[in-house]
Amino acid sequence: MQAFLRQQLARYAERLSELDFLLSRPDIMADMGQFMKLSREHTEVSAVAERWQRFQQREADLAAARELLQDADMAEMAHEEIAACERELATLAAELQRLLLPKDPDDARNAFVEIRAGTGGDESALFAGDLARMYTRYADAQGWRTEIMSESPAELGGYKEVVLRVEGDGAYGRLRFESGGHRVQRVPVTETQGRIHTSAATVAVMPEPDEAEAITLNPADLRIDTFRASGAGGQHINKTDSAVRVVHLPTGIVAECQDGRSQHSNKAKALQVLQARLQEKERSERAAKEAATRKGLIGSGDRSDRIRTYNFPQGRLTDHRINLTLYKLNAVMEGELQDVICALQAAREAEQMADLQTG
Numbered sequence: 001m002q003a004f005l006r007q008q009l010a011r012y013a014e015r016l017s018e019l020d021f022l023l024s025r026p027d028i029m030a031d032m033g034q035f036m037k038l039s040r041e042h043t044e045v046s047a048v049a050e051r052w053q054r055f056q057q058r059e060a061d062l063a064a065a066r067e068l069l070q071d072a073d074m075a076e077m078a079h080e081e082i083a084a085c086e087r088e089l090a091t092l093a094a095e096l097q098r099l100l101l102p103k104d105p106d107d108a109r110n111a112f113v114e115i116r117a118g119t120g121g122d123e124s125a126l127f128a129g130d131l132a133r134m135y136t137r138y139a140d141a142q143g144w145r146t147e148i149m150s151e152s153p154a155e156l157g158g159y160k161e162v163v164l165r166v167e168g169d170g171a172y173g174r175l176r177f178e179s180g181g182h183r184v185q186r187v188p189v190t191e192t193q194g195r196i197h198t199s200a201a202t203v204a205v206m207p208e209p210d211e212a213e214a215i216t217l218n219p220a221d222l223r224i225d226t227f228r229a230s231g232a233g234g235q236h237i238n239k240t241d242s243a244v245r246v247v248h249l250p251t252g253i254v255a256e257c258q259d260g261r262s263q264h265s266n267k268a269k270a271l272q273v274l275q276a277r278l279q280e281k282e283r284s285e286r287a288a289k290e291a292a293t294r295k296g297l298i299g300s301g302d303r304s305d306r307i308r309t310y311n312f313p314q315g316r317l318t319d320h321r322i323n324l325t326l327y328k329l330n331a332v333m334e335g336e337l338q339d340v341i342c343a344l345q346a347a348r349e350a351e352q353m354a355d356l357q358t359g
Helices: 003-024 032-068 075-099 121-142 171-178 263-293 329-333 338-358
Strands: 111-117 145-153 159-167 180-186 197-207 222-227 243-248 253-257 306-311 316-319 324-326
Touching: 003 032, 003 075, 032 075, 075 338, 111 121, 111 171, 111 263, 121 145, 121 159, 121 171, 121 180, 121 197, 121 329, 145 253, 145 263, 159 171, 171 197, 171 338, 197 263, 243 263, 253 263, 306 329, 316 329, 316 338, 324 338
Parallel strands: 180 306
Antiparallel strands: 111 159, 111 197, 145 159, 180 197, 222 243, 243 253, 306 316, 316 324
């Protein structure tokens, strides 16, 4: 293993000792936010430190086994131990390299998942609804909580647009590669002659902004409109102007919320979504500049990137970025996204590893 990697790993062991001390202090529970932050770091650092300790132990075992080769009576056992040590050391080295890859601090955050119907009319809106259900089912399986921040239902079902908030540790890190164009091939419920149609929807996944790091919004840059909410909600929803739309005048970015009955609550949610969209705009602009010099395998996450096809007649899902094809479409639509998400994360890690080796 390279010397600079050993130095980094030694720092993890030192940091683990520091975190053990900080978390043992009696006053740490007085600041729950700081306690949670340190606890998350402790989990990450201890995973690295434990594997590094095991790596060092197996290196010592390997050295001891090689010494035993001098003893003719122990040579056979020594050869077996050497082979076992070398296999485990290779596995541990690969794991440690992966654990040392740079992490996006946003990965641990909650996520906003914005789904919009694209080409295909009513069928596109129905597909947008299917995607919303797929992500909700996946979130449920992870033990995460989802809520609808805003929605624009379509006449025949599904959504013209819907924004979900997904609350759970690592939600953004898992869902971030869902951003882009999703294409569906199937026979629509409105099709009388059994012909297969192609429709599309777009997904944008954004990290929920940290309140301490959120973009400061100038009230003069905002236009806030209230209106009566539409859709399901009983008599009350049509009696009050509880729905809120916020327009960021310099960029034209719009966010609205009509899910809650309280105008105050809807305004707060709309501002949250607006913050996320503004931060995503900045992120996209940075990604576009980076892409000008090197196009990543996973892509920029731009809406115009066609990332995946859902072919219902063949029961096939294809992710075009990593040439992944799965013949388990019904299960995926029920929220079994783990195989897809793990493959995308592995591809991203391979990209990062290549960057480190060439950079």
